[in-house]
Amino acid sequence: MTRPLARVPGVPSRQRAFRQGSSKRGVTCPYCFASVAPQRILFRCRGQAGRRQGCAPVLDEELAAYTGSAAGASLPPVFATSGRKGRASCPECGVPTGNRACPECHNPLPSAYCDSPGRIVALVGAKNAGKSTYIAVLLHELMNRVGTELDSSLVACDDRTIERYKRDFARPLLEERRLLPTTASAATGPREPLVYLLTRTRRGRFSRPRNDSLALVLFDTAGEDLRSREVTDLHLRYLEAADAIIFLVDPLELPGARTGVRDSVPAARPAHSPQALDPDSEPLNVIARVTDTLRQRHGTRPGEPLPVPVAVALTKIDALRPALLRQSALHRSRSGQGVLDLDDRDAVHEQVRALLHEWQAGQLDTYLGQHYADHALFGLSALGGVPEGERVGAGGVRPYRAEDPLLWLLHRFGMLDGVRPGGP
Ligand SMILES: Nc1nc2c(ncn2[C@@H]2O[C@H](COP(=O)(O)OP(=O)(O)OP(=O)(O)O)[C@@H](O)[C@H]2O)c(=O)[nH]1
Ligand SMILES: [Mg+2]
Ligand SMILES: [Zn+2]
Ligand SMILES: [Zn+2]
Structure with missing residues (x-):
């Protein structure tokens, strides 16, 4: 049987203490490990795709500095916004985006992670x-x-x-x-x-x-x-x-x-x-x-x-x-x-x-x-x-x-x- x-x-309970004890106010970037306050998280324009208008890719110098190479660092621009919402509209092209990025190294911060x-x-x-x-x-x-x-x-x-x-x-x-x-x-x-x-x-x-x-x-x-x-x-x-x-x-x-x-x-x-x-x-x-x-x-x-x-x-x-x-x-x-x-x-x-x-x-x-x-x-x-x-x-x-x-x-x-x- x-x-x-x-x-x-x-x-x-020991673990609960741990969970509370380690609750960080911001988000820790998993790439550069900087601790980032939520309102500082950047957004990245979704750029052009198919018939969608959007910003053209430009060299992202912070990202290139992080990876040590310009290859793969040409992306639509990042921008800051005052809101803390999961989405924002690009100030240049107006297209809404949910792609977020670290303000320090410009690597992507997945929304589920934020x-x-x-x-x-x-x-x-x-x-x-x-x-x-x-x-x-x-x-x-x-x-x-x-x-x-x-x-x-x-x-x-x-x-x-x-x-x-x-x-x-x-x-x-x-x-x-x-x-x-x-x-x-x-x-x-x-x-x-x-x-x-x-x-x-x-x-x-x-x-x-x-x-x-x-x-x-x-x-x-x-x-x-x-x-x-x-x-x-x-x-x-x-x-x-x-x-x-x-x-x-x-x-x-x-x-x-x-x-x-x-x-x-x-x-x-x-x-x-x-x-x-x-x-x-x-x-x-x-x-x-x-x-x-x-x-x-x-x-x-x-x-x-x-x-x-x-x-x-x-x-x-x-x-x-x-x-x-x-x-x-x-x-x-x-x-x-x-x-x-x-x-x-x-x-x-x-x-x-x-x-x-x-x-x-x-x-x-x-x-x-x-x-x-x-x-x-x-x-x-x-x-x-x-x-x-x-x-x-x-x-x-x-x-x-x-x-x-x-x-x-x-x-x-x-x-x-x-x-x-x-x-x-
Ligand atoms: N028998 C056995 N040997 C293993 C196993 N995993 C690793 N090894 C041996 O251990 C050696 C070292 O493994 P690595 O994974 O390169 O070790 P590391 O910790 O990354 O080493 P560093 O890069 O020098 O810091 C391997 O080349 C294998 O010979 C295992 O599961 N069983
Ligand atoms: Mg190794
Ligand atoms: Zn744009
Ligand atoms: Zn970072």
Whole structure:
């Protein structure tokens, strides 16, 4: 007999505090991370199309400065208006428009993003932790299997995001099955976040369907750049703007984990490599630097936990010995469709916690507990198998639990119900 699912739609009080605490008065631009008061948001003329009269395209210098190129920066002009409505008429041609733009960098601000509080999710981790691979796979999952399950759409907010996702992530990794190159430091060239709007339609039993949106802003940080305390300006603003953090940890880098690793996996780094001596790349030191940055923004007192939820995920768990995962929560696939299974969540959290302690990395867990009001532990594999040389393993990319951290964050943001299959 199946028991009725215990639904937990309400947001726990701790989380409610977070939602209120982080309510920003303005909108944070997902491109330049400037905080923009609603009345300062610009509109962009819709321009000429077919028989519609409108302004001709002109070079937008702010946008060109942001992208570092004049290509694609010739657009109908932007204009300011005193009103706060979602639409305005162009003062030049009179055509009404609903296209909005950031007053600082002139990138498009989707109306769903302006109207609902945007959530910026920052993805961080040491060099080689698996960030770029994870971005490629997570976005693909959200556009396909997981998107269908959640009744959600994932839409790129600008053409450059579409182009870059294809060129730098999907084509090499998912189509050509080549491992992604090390991400170059932001110091060597301008880099842009990938900006998506994730919209979920929720059908309540007694209410009309409602759309909830989350701006998923993924900035593929180079692990290299998180090694020093002098984080680049864009990184700093990205972290300061973050409403949630996904922190990726390569278990093969944890001191005690090697015994739990399959023999077939080559050492993540030979003992004599300079990196092996580099304490700046230790997961704990990377998270500590990120935490210091967040503390400055939130102005919290030392000892007072930060309100930003942080999801900490062990990547590459396919490389762990099967014996370690057998009969464990991590070994099961996730249950639940379009909901977060809270029993499963607790079990995975506890198992990863136990693994961390077993691997002499218990400090990481202790540190998170001391500094964050809300942290959750995950184990995932973006590739689903150990790579062969420069290529994805023979079975192709078969992600495993890659979406878990995002589902938890959606639950935290009140966009996904939690259930306890075993009763409350
Ligand atoms: N076994 C296994 N290996 C993985 C997985 N994901 C990534 N890797 C390995 O980890 C390497 C680094 O992954 P990246 O995604 O490039 O790491 P990164 O965090 O972006 O690194 P930086 O760009 O240097 O900061 C890959 O080349 C793979 O060899 C996984 O799911 N399983
Ligand atoms: Mg990378
Ligand atoms: Zn116009
Ligand atoms: Zn901007």
